[in-house]
Amino acid sequence: MALDVSASSDRSTRPRRRGHDPESVLSVAVAVFNERGYDGTSMEDLARALGVTKSAIYHHVPGKEQLLARALDRALDGLSELAADERAARGPAIDRLEWVVRQSVRVLTERLPYVTLLLRVRGNSATERAALARRAELEAFVGHLVEEAAAEGAIRPGLDPALVTRLLFGAVGSIAEWHRPERDAPAADVADALVRMTFDGLRRA
Amino acid sequence: MALDVSASSDRSTRPRRRGHDPESVLSVAVAVFNERGYDGTSMEDLARALGVTKSAIYHHVPGKEQLLARALDRALDGLSELAADERAARGPAIDRLEWVVRQSVRVLTERLPYVTLLLRVRGNSATERAALARRAELEAFVGHLVEEAAAEGAIRPGLDPALVTRLLFGAVGSIAEWHRPERDAPAADVADALVRMTFDGLRRA
């Protein structure tokens, strides 16, 4: 599942007796953040969703902003891995671009709530600005990929690479706004439709 | 400019003596909402941006939520006009779809701050839920357009119309996240690139 970034794995993984732990608090918190927005969510909202009082949350995590920071890191780590993969570095740029698009859709759906949160960050705190900085690096990375593909003559003439980058990954990011794994097509199918629409064209040849 | 939805135009348009009016408060407020997020913006933030105290704002507008409501209506009205145009109702569906995409980009850029706000609404209040309902109608409208185009055989086989709708207008909506009219390509150029990328395909034929 690739979602287990478990903060601290006990050497014996003894069965937790009950109640919550940092991981369960995080996953519930991120779900509520995505429903109401981070700023629109109070610790009281989180407590209600967890079935405990506000103060119980502070037994598991340091505070609201740390919950956000951990969630954003989880999204950014997934995307960074992808960008560091050798399949994003070897071969014709247009093929690498296609691979990155497909993998981005995969990571986005695998870590949907975390990536959704990342895509909505506005920069209101140091935590958010740090996440935006990491995100900007990733955007620059794909920007270069499109430029390379254009330089290699693989992209339809007259299309500005910077514009293509934004529109293409704008479409990728928009998936976070509607995709529900239990209801919608599998991630690979969504990625396939996106690639065909943007690489080969919507219009019947 | 098409942005003047002036709430109340004085019959003589006498030169406002000084200070703010509902219109100037709204435009500043929307700018701050987009910077910090609606929930992340306090009335104190707005007051600072306007150069007045908090209480002065209430002389011009009824409150924070009304500012949001007015802004969202401004976005929704622009998009509704577009959907009601006869050019969205006559001719081959694929051509109507292309027209709607181009016009959506036009409205989005003309009313950028208002549409940006609309695209970020989460449904936290009755005001927001009402806006989401109107937005859903518009989305259903373009959904039908894509279905028609598919039924007319104008769309590449194997592409699910519902998926195409979401990805296509996801790309349109993403423009709101980066487009700065003074820095970026004109709206028509952006629309052109988007249509070419998605209708004809990114990849060189």
Place this chain on the structure above:
DNA sequence: GTGTTTACCGAACATTCGGTCAGTTAAACA
């Protein structure tokens, strides 16, 4: 000059915010 309107300030309001802390409960361990 008088009276009215417009734009605004400053102080307060009730409420909610994120967060703290001293205790209580009960399961796990020795």
Place this chain on the structure above:
DNA sequence: TGTTTAACTGACCGAATGTTCGGTAAACAC
């Protein structure tokens, strides 16, 4: 069995929230 300790409660804190209200000074109408 007794001790430890993780999980949690309830009362509370100071600060910030959106909003109200009485007053004020400048611009306008007459």
